[in-house]
């Protein structure tokens with residue numbers, strides 16, 4: 001029985017490593033980085049994103065950690081990194097098919113008025129629903145973060161991460177937008 005348990009343990013360890021190397025699961029060091037900055041509520045929000053969005057959010061957060069040391073006016077790096085990890089939390093796993101990601105991005109960047117016209121909150125219209133999720137994800141993510149008790153600063157950064165550049169310079173939002181566009 002003990003030998004059988006050991007075999008199962010070896011198989012599970014092997015399977016986990018295969019998942020990490022195939023990119024099906026976040027590696028322990030990536031999970032540890034996110035958990036270092038997120039409380040239970042933040043981790044819950046992070047976990048309900050797709051792996052693609054989790055990876056993108058981790059790249060955004062790491063970019064910010066690297067850049068923040070050379071940037072003036074970052075009042076609270078921890079909150080900014082939390083916002084980076086959760087800025088796309090309004091896109092929930094399974095809502096945007098991977099093959100729609102590029103077309104949705106193209107519509108958002110090139111035809112913003114078309115996106116508003118074509119977006120529908122109807123899951124049976126999968127592409128148009130994906131346009132809808134993309135359209136509302138900043139507001140929706142902020143609402144979810146607020147409901148789960150994240151700080152007003154984090155909520156505000158999530159809500160505005162796609163806003164056009166504000167009239168006054170806000171270093172945290174500027175760095176988040178820069179990191180988001182480059183990662």
Ligand SMILES: [Fe+2]
Pocket residue numbers: 087088137138161162
């Ligand atoms: Fe976004």
Ligand SMILES: [Fe+2]
Pocket residue numbers: 056087088180
């Ligand atoms: Fe993003």
